Amino acid sequence: MSRDNLKLLFIIPARFGSKGIPRKNLKILNGKPLIFYAINNAIKIPYKKEVVVTSDSDEILSMATKFGAKAIERPAELADDQTTLDPVVFHAFKTFSTDVKFDYVVILQPTSPLLSVKSLENAIEFIFLNKNIDSLISVKEERHLSWKYKNGEYVPDYKERKNRQYLVPKFVETGGFVISKSKFISENSKLGDRVSVWNLPQHESVDIDDFDDWNLCENYLNRKKVLFVVSGYKEIGLGHVYNVLAIADELSNHELHFLVDKNSQLAFQKIKENNFNVTIQDKESLSKCVVDLKPHLVINDILDTKAEYIKKLKKNKFKVMNFEDLGEGSRYADVVVNAMYDSNKTVRKNMYFGSDYFCLKTExxxxxxxxxxxxxxxxxxxxxxxxxxxxxxxxxxxxxxxxxxxxxxxxxxxxxxxxxxxxxxxxxxxxxxxxxxxxxxxxxxxxxxxxxxxxxxxxxxxxxxxxxxxxxxxxxxxxxxxxxxxxxxxxxxxxxxxxxxxxxxxxxxxxxxxxxxxxxxxxxxHNLAYSKKNVIKLINNLVST
Incomplete structure (x- = not known):
């Protein structure tokens, strides 16, 4: 069987009743109903497929069809609190496999909205290439000292106390997906004889059960990639590096990357020393390196910029913020912060001057x-x-x-x-x-x-x-x-x-x-106590648009 002939049936179970979060599958998460994320993942998988939502709710089924899924009304006997997932999946499978033979069934839970298309596609590719595996379950790795309750008391569930990185990992099911060869789908089981696991990145493994989980997912979905482009070498010093490091301390709710120009080996070392993700310019054009990283916001701390450089960033629809920039490029940036220069200058609307915008190190x-x-x-x-x-x-x-x-x-x-x-x-x-x-x-x-x-x-x-x-x-x-x-x-x-x-x-x-x-x-x-907060406010305004 070739990839071109592979046929997949995606089954997304979405019951209406939810005790922890009322109307959970229809509740808006980062601008979309929760059910959207599972459907969207399935639709984006580049194989022949059917995407099906099974539910006891007409409202959920109607919403599912708006996002491109097909709807199956779940019988009342399969919609109570005691019903397990196996008969629900089997009912959907029987309904859609009458005329079409599917090679694999992929069960996606709508409560895992952080699961990426890439992870799902890689898992499907893995089980397809490894014919000896019948079923594949998404898991997350855990390394913690754990305890258990035995004979009326709590006892260690480990032999020796070790640092976390030295513990033997345990793999916990996430609920993200189960992929099985179709021949193993039955009323009592969705798993084959030979089961393996697919370890997801930690943030993709979140399974929404309560509002704490919901808020965590909301936070992740609102994260933006922020790229700091910075210079630091003998002739100009490391002040620009310390500036962006001070800002980075405040942006833990976003995905941070650093890029230094090819002359800035010192800057690279200093940023690396602080355990941030940093790369050094490896193309002739710095703007090409920025474009390859596909950030939402670019923060330049490289002194005066050229108009051509900023225009290229804006052409790619990146938000752009510059520090200590008196160059022509400052005309085209969304925001320019020049804390070192006179706050009484007549300036453009995108420029902020003076000590009210200076970023001190956190200490x-x-x-x-x-x-x-x-x-x-x-x-x-x-x-x-x-x-x-x-x-x-x-x-x-x-x-x-x-x-x-x-x-x-x-x-x-x-x-x-x-x-x-x-x-x-x-x-x-x-x-x-x-x-x-x-x-x-x-x-x-x-x-x-x-x-x-x-x-x-x-x-x-x-x-x-x-x-x-x-x-x-x-x-x-x-x-x-x-x-x-x-x-x-x-x-x-x-x-x-x-x-x-x-x-x-x-x-x-x-x-x-x-x-x-x-x-x-x-x-x-000098009112420096709130100066960095003023800068962070400008950044948050940029990433939210």
Missing amino acids: FYFTNPNKFSSVVSNIVISFGGVDPNNLTLLCLQSIYDFCVSNDIEICVVTGMGYNLHQTLSGFENIKIIKNTSHISTYFNKADIIFTSGGRTTFEAAILGKPTIVLCQNEREMTHYFLNKNKGIINLGLGNKISKNSILNNFKNLIDDSDKRNKMHNFQLS
């Missing part, structure tokens, strides 16, 4: 700022994930001797892209923290922070830290937060600042406790 929102200290005893030097100009070394050369003489502790925090630690070897009395996952801990201990003009200025601000800034490049010089923030002393381009200037500004700030206190209070006055 900063849950760090209580330390009280202001009139005495400076601890400073932090941190120039981002890469520090391409080694401004870390410049600051140490400028202030190290003074700090040692005045018992001021120096904590140097470097990122994963910083590869010049050997240049710091001559400074014995410093603490170096490499690629930390909790930088807020060190920032919060500081009385003064030295940093560049990127996202760390916001991180210092939410903790109320007086900050001295040395910019890495001309673009950082344009960031409005540096120029309008009385909590920051902006010394300008780091590679043009003398060591004496750095030291003198540092000493003057130490000596002026009142100024530092005002800087501390001004930093805390």
